[in-house]
Amino acid sequence: MRTIFVLFDSLNRTALGAYGSKAIPTPNFDRFAERAVTFDTHYVGSLPCMPARRDMQTGRLNFTHRPWGPLEPFDNSYAQILSAAGVYTHLISDHLHYFENGGWGYSQAFDSWEFIRGQEYDPLTVLTVPPVERIREAFDPRHYPTEAMEEGRTATRWTSPKDVWKRSRHAINKIDPWEDADYPTAKCFARAFEFLNRNSKSDDWFLQIECFDPHEPFDAPDKYKARFATGYEGPILDWPLYERCTNSAEEIAEIRANYAAVVAMCDDHFGRLLDWMDANEAWEDTALILTTDHGYLLGEHEWWAKNRMPYYEEISHIPLMVWRPDNGPKSGMRVSALTQTTDLMPTILGLHEVASPEESRAHSLLPLLKGRPSGRDTAILGMFGGPVCVTDGRYAYFRFPLTDDPSALPVYTLMPSHLEELFSVRDLATAELVEAFDFTKGAPMLRVTLSNKVGESGMNILANWNAGNVLYDLLSDPGQTTPIKAPEIEARLSIAITEHFEAHDAPQELYAHYGLTRAEGAIRVGR
Structure with missing residues (x-):
């Protein structure tokens, strides 16, 4: 095959x-x-x-x-x-x-x-002094904000000076115009045909x-x-x-x-x-x-x-x-x-x-x-720390955490890294070894408490939503415009979330994060 x-x-x-x-x-x-x-x-x-x-x-x-x-x-x-x-x-x-x-x-x-x-x-094309102002003139300023525009707004990873610079990288890469074959997708498939042939x-x-x-x-x-x-x-x-x-x-x-x-x-x-x-x-x-x-x-x-x-x-x-x-x-x-x-x-x-x-x-x-x-x-889906969604194909139920405090939900890993940066020394100072999970093949894990909210953790979602848990009927409302109230369905889907957590040997903190209860006897020492 x-x-x-x-x-x-x-x-x-x-x-x-x-x-x-x-x-x-x-x-x-x-x-x-x-x-x-x-x-x-x-x-x-x-x-x-x-x-x-x-x-x-x-x-x-x-x-x-x-x-x-x-x-x-x-x-x-x-x-x-x-x-x-x-x-x-x-x-x-x-x-x-x-x-x-x-x-x-x-x-x-x-x-x-x-x-x-x-x-x-x-950074494919490297210019030590890139023409940032010329780039800003060509692009919509909301996509490449200036420092003046950032004043008075809540700082996010999308408006920080670093990310404004990152957004300029693509334009810098195209300082010399690309032909059709120069686009990365074209190159991916060209290499694929080399492999296939x-x-x-x-x-x-x-x-x-x-x-x-x-x-x-x-x-x-x-x-x-x-x-x-x-x-x-x-x-x-x-x-x-x-x-x-x-x-x-x-x-x-x-x-x-x-x-x-x-x-x-x-x-x-x-x-x-x-x-x-x-x-x-x-x-x-x-x-x-x-x-x-x-x-x-x-x-x-x-x-x-x-x-x-x-x-x-x-x-x-x-x-x-x-x-x-x-x-x-x-x-x-x-x-x-x-x-x-x-x-x-x-x-x-x-x-x-x-x-x-x-x-x-x-x-x-x-x-x-x-x-x-x-x-x-059923299936559950989500981002770490953000709402957990469960669906059976007919209904989609979003259960939101009880808190947006990042310290309430420690990270379990042996590879302590965010998207770009490694975990800070401050965060690593909180690390402790805890007993193995059922999928770590006997290896103990680091439990680390994050000091800051990070966009990749899903915590930012909580700041943009104050409606609480929400249930949608995807059959009658595929666009998810009108939540419904159906306590019996929410209860059934909440049980499904718990079952998926148990199947994945989730830590006790995750249950508490969403106001759920783990099955009796399922919690082990150290977690």
Whole structure:
């Protein structure tokens, strides 16, 4: 068996024709849906980027114990497990977070990997004295705030001087204009075809093609932008702040058009992969998986982006399509059963007839491809410290913490790192060794109390929401505009949250954080 796993970042389900979109033509994603099995009720697990990838690689939820961070020494990575079973694993990616402190270990789990430079704030072009003022003149000032604009507003990671500088990196990378082939997504697929052509006669390999697009900044070649021209003539709008949407209708349309252009670019490159599958008759012996890590708000619910609001359907309900060579008459089928990001791990292993480790808490998708149940009835999802959402596919229930005090929820890890920085010495001074969890293979853990609220922990969401717990009926209200009151449903879904916490051997502090009670006798000494 050979497997190609294509992972785009921030690819909205509602942007694909196969999921009902009419705003963005996606002929190649739709072409794949005609052959593959399309999952209609697929959800994220942990958010955002690297927590989602830890879920994928390990078959367990990240957010029950820690925020964004590296792969842990005891983690079961599907890349390492496949390699140990004789399946060669290779990663091609332009996802810059793999190469920051908080992304360590994920790419290194593969037998080999290639990194494409230049996405987001990755400094591909180095200017010691960059033309920052010229850049600011070209872009909307709300996306590249000046110090004067920051006066009197609450400081966030999106308006700090450091992040204003980071936002200028992409423009600096394009000081010398890019041709179509210079865009990182194009380079990812070019490298992928090199791998595929070189290894087209080989068996037992796993290739992960991982593109940062259509993640912001929303930048695509002019030929794609022309397809969605809005007539807007103002400063460039390609990177909304992670804040409430205060833009005009004209500006919202332009930002959405820029996102659409990047999606169209991704669709074109994915189509080239489908062409390769056709030309090499690879459908007979090669599995192909297409998905994303999470969605992205484009003004819906009066918000931009993610991380600072509840995990609405636009963020949490994501696309997934799977082709397995022996699908047979099941090609083009739709699966309505509830599935989740963690379920990719046992699925990928199962495609290569490799058993899942006992620490996995996921459900393989392979039975669903044959019309059988997977065993999943509910899924929980969230960010560390933020609200926990539970869904059964019909209802989505957000349970909010009782406090936004970061010291109330310690982090359990052996890899103490945030997105970019290592844990501070001040925070590490609080660390203590505690007994092993059931997934750490006997290794004790560090329990660390964070001194500050960090955006990656989900604590920022709490500052933007004062409505308390909320329940939505997704059947009658898929846009999540009108919460309902149904105590019996909330009670049932709260029990489901507790069951997932228990299955993941969550620490006692997590139950207390959400006002939940752990089952009698389930708490062990040290936690």
